[in-house]
Amino acid sequence: MLAVMASSFAQHAPVRLGVVGLTHSHVHWILGSPKSDAYQIVGIMEPNTDLAERYAKQYKFSMDMVYPTMDAMIKATSPHAVTAFGTIFEHLEVVETCAPKGIHVMVEKPLAVNLEHAKKMEALAKKHKIHLITNYETTWYPTMQKSYDLLKNKAVGDVRKVIIRDGHKGPVRINLEPEFLSWLIDPIQNGAGALTDFGCYGANLITWFMDGKKPISVTAVTQQMQKENNPLVDDDATIILTYENSNAILQPSWNWPIGRKDLEIYGTLGAIYADNSSNLRVRKSEGYDRYKEEKLELKPLDQPYNDPFHYFSAIINNEISIQPSDLSSLENNMVVMEILDAAKRSAKSKKTVVLR
Template identity: 45%
Template sequence: MNLRLSAAMLLVLAIPGIVLAPKTASAQNPSNAPVRVVIVGLEHGHAGGLLSSIPDQKNVELVGISEANTALAERYARQFHLDKKIFFTDTDQMLTQLHPDAVLVYTAISDHRKVIEIAARHGIMSMVEKPLATTMADAIAIRRVSEQHHVPVLVNYETTWYPSNTEAYRQVEAGKLGAIRRVVVHDGHEGPKEIHVGPEFLKWLTDPAKNGAGAMFDFGCYGADLMTWMMHGETPISVTAVALTDKPDIYPKVDDDATIIVRYPKAQLVLQPSWNWPFARKDMEVYGATGYAITVAADDLRVRYAGEKAESSIKAPPLTENEQSSLDYLVAVFRGQIHPQGDLNSLDTNMVVMQILTAARESVKSGRTIELKPLPKQ
C-alpha cells in the first residue's frame, strides 16, 4: 500500500488539527491547463536537471526564474536557450507580476525558509530540494507559515521516484518481511568537488551554515526520509552520530562522512551518508523479522523470505503516472489528485526528518546520544 493517496479533496498537511486548502485548478488555470511554475535560485546544481526535464513536461509551463546573480542567470539562459525576459532579480516582484501556481526552490538550503515565506504571502505552494531546512527553528517556522497561509510545502528527493524504494515499502506493508527490525541506507558519491559540481553549488554545499552540515545533511536526509515513511511518521527514541572529515584539504569546514544510528522501540536505522564512496550510490537494506529486501539502484531488488534457502532478484513495477518525477507529483498535488500526507515529500514526514538530522548534528558536537520526542502541536 502506498501512502501517496489520491483524493479530489482539501489538501491536509502535517499540521495536527489543521486542514489546508491549496491553490488548485481554477478559471485562471483549468484542470487540464499546464501548471505555471517559477524557479527561485539557480545556485543549486539540480536546477540544471530540472531545466532539462521541463521541455518534456506537457503539464508544466516555466514562466519565470528569479536569480540575483546575473552572471549565473546569463549562463543558464545560454545553456538552456531561455528567453531573458523570464528572468528576474527579485522574487517578490516576480511573484507579484506573474502570479504562478507553484514555486520551485533551488537556493542554498538555508534560504528555503525565506523563499517559502515570500511564496506563502502570495498564496503559492512551494517545492524545495531536500532537505527541508538547516535548522529545526526554520523547519518549525516553515510549518507555521504553511498553516497560516494555507499553502502546501513539498520536499523533493530523487529517491522518491525510484520504483525499488516503493516496492520495498510494499514488501513491508504486505507483511512479506515481517516487522521491521533494521534498515541500513547508503547514500552519497565521491564528493562534490570530485564530481565537478558548479562553483556556486560547491560554495554553499561546503558551508555549514548554508547546508546544515556536510555529507551528513546532504545525504543523510535520504535515509531519514525513507525510514520515516516506512515507520508511518513515528518519531524515533534517540539519535547517535559520528562524523569525520577524511579530506580536510578539500572540506575543512564540514564532515565528508558520517554514521547515524536512529533508535525506535523495536527497530534501528543506520544511515551512512558520505562524500567518500568510490562510486555514487543510493541503496537501502530493509531487514524484517522474517525476510529482507535490498534495493539495487532505481529499479531492482534482492529479496529473501522465510523458508527460502537463497535470495532472488526482482524488478520493481513502474510507479504510477503521477509519481514518476517531482514535476508529475507537483502537478498532481496542485490538481488535487494526490494528498501529500505521510508520504516521502510531505511536510509532516520532513519535520521528523529534520528532527533526526538536527539531533545527529548535535550528537556529533556533544558526543552524546540525543533523545527525541514528538513535536508539539502548533
Template identity: 50%
Template sequence: MKTQKLSIATVLILAFSIAITTMSKAEKPIRLAVARMSHGHISFILGRPDKGDFELVGVCDTNRVLTRNVKVRYELPAEIIYHNLEKMLDETKPEAVVAFGSIFDHLSVVEACAPRGIHVMVEKPLAVNMEHAKQMAELAEKHDIFLLTDYETSWYPTTAQSLKMVREDDFVGNLRKVVIHDGHRGPKEIGCDRFFLEWLTDPVLNGGGAIIDFGCYGANLMTALTNGQEAVSVTAVTRQFKPDVYPKVDDEATIIVSYPEAQCIIQASWNWPFSRKDMEIYGDEGYIYALNRSDIKFRGADVSSEVQKKITPDDIPVYEDPFAYFADVIHKKIVQPEYGLYSLKNNLEVVKILDAARESARTGRAVFFKK
C-alpha cells in the same frame, strides 16, 4: 414539444460546455517559477521536456553571473529572468515555485510564496534546522499551500516496492533494522560547479556536509517505512577525511536512529569510490534489499530462497518525475500520504533527526528525544 426539446438540448449543451470548461481549467498548465538557481539539480526542471503540465513564467537569482549562465545554457527569454524574488512573484503571478538555491534559502522562499498563496517544492532536505522548518510549516498551514520536499530516491520503483512490501504486505514482519547507504566521491570530485559548492560546503547555508546532504535520505525513507513513528534517540559520528577539500564541514557521517523496536543505520559519504543509493530492510520474518532504482532482492517466510528481480513503473505505481507528482498534488488528483516521502510531516521529522545527529556528532553523546 419542439420548444421543450430545444430547451432540453440547450441544457445538455450548456452542461457539456461547463464540464469541458471545468476539465480544461483543471488541466490548464500550472504557472511555475524557479526561485534561486545555484543548485546543481536545476537541470531537473529547466532541462525537463515540456509535458504541458507547467508553464515557466519566471526564474530568479540575485547572482547576475549565474543568471546569465543559466539563461544562455537553457536558452531562456530575457523577459522571464529576475534578480528580485518578490518582484518576480508579483509580476509573473506563479501558482507554484520550485526552489533551487541553498537549504538556508528555503525559508525565505516560503516566506515570500506562502502569503501569496503559491505552492512550493524544495530540494532535499526541507530546512537547515528545526527553527527554519517550523516557521516554514506554520506559514504553509496558515496560508493553505502545499510544501513538498524532493528526493531522488522518491522516484525509484524499488523504493515504492519496498514501502508496499513493508507497510501493506507485511512481508518482513516486525521491522528490526534498516541500513541505508547514500553517497559518492564528493561534490567537488564529481564536478559540481562553484556556485553549487559555495553553499553546499558551508555549515550555515547547507547545515553541514555529508551528514546533511546524504543523511537526509535515510531519515526520509525510515520515516516513511515506520509511518512517522517517533525516534527514541540519535547517535552520530562524523569525520573529515578531506579537510583540504572540505575545510568547513564533514565529509563522512554515520547516524544511528533508535526506535522502540527497531534501528536505522544511515551511512552518508562524500568519500566512496562510486555513487550509491541503496537500502537494506530487515524484519523478524524476512528482508528486502533495494540495490538501486530498479534492482531488488528479497526473501520472506514464504519464500524458499532469495529472489532477485527488476522493478519498473509497470510493476508498481510510482512517479518517476517529481514535478508531475507536484502538479497532481496541486490539481488534487492525488492526496499525499501523511508520512509520504514528499510530505511536510515526514520532512519535519527528517530535520528533527538531522538536528539531533549534528548535536550528537558535536558532543560525542547520544541525543534522546523527550516524550
C-alpha cells in the same frame, strides 16, 4: 528546452511554476525536462546574471524570463507555485515571501537548514494554507516504492533493522559546478556537510517506513576525511536510530568510491535489498544461512508519481492527495529535521540524544 510534458493525467490548465534560484545543480532536472501539459515555467529568479545566461544558452530560454528578485518575478508572472533551487538557508526566505501570497512551495532536500528554520516554515505554510513539500531523488525510485509495499505486506516479516547508504566521492571530487560547491560545503548555507546533504535521504525513508513515527533516540558520529576539500564541515556520518522493536543505521558520506543511493531492510523472515533505482532483491530465509532469492528489475513509476514536478502539479490541482507520512509531506520532513538536529547535537556532544 524548458519544461513541461504531454500528460493524459492532467485535467487542468498547466500549473504556473516559478523557479527560485539556479545555484543548486538539481535545477537541471526541471530545466532539462520535456514539455508537459501539467506545468509551465513562467519565470526564473536568479541575481547571478552570468549563471542565468549560461543556463539560458544551454536550455534555450529567453533572459526575459529571468528576474533579479522573487518579488519582481512574482509580480510579473503570477505563479501558482515555485520550486526552490538555491541554498538550503534560503528556503525560509522563499516560504516567507510566497506563503502570504498563497503561492505553493517545493524545496530541494532537506526541508530547511536547521530545525528553527523548519518550524518557522511549517508555521507559515499552515497559517497561509499552502502546500510545502520537499523533493528527494529517491522518492521517484520504483525500488523504494516496492520496498515500502513489501514491508507493509510483511513479505520479510516484521522489520528489525534498516541500513540506508547515500552519497558519492565528495563535492570537489565529482567536480560540482562552482556556484553549487561554494555553498554546499558551507556550514551556514547548508547546515552541515554530508550529514545533512545525504543524511536527510535516510531520515526521510525510514520515517516513511515507520509511518511517520519519530525514533526513540539518535546517536551520531561524524568525521572529516577530506579536510583539504571540506575544511568547514563533516564529510562522513553514521547515524543510529532506535525504535521500539527495530533500529536504523544511516550512512551518509562524501567518501564513497562509487555514488550510491541504496538500502537494506532486514525482517524476521528475510531481507530486501534495493540496490539502485530499478534493481531489487528479496531473500527469504531457509534454515541457518540459506535463502531463496528473487531478483526484480522494476519499471518507472506511473505519472504523476515518476517525477517531482508532475507530482507537485497534481497536488496543487487536487488530482491526488498527500498523506502525512508520505516522502514529500511537511509532516514527514519535520521529523527528518528533528532527526538531523539530534544527529548534529549527538555528534557534537558525543552522546545519544533522546527525542521526546
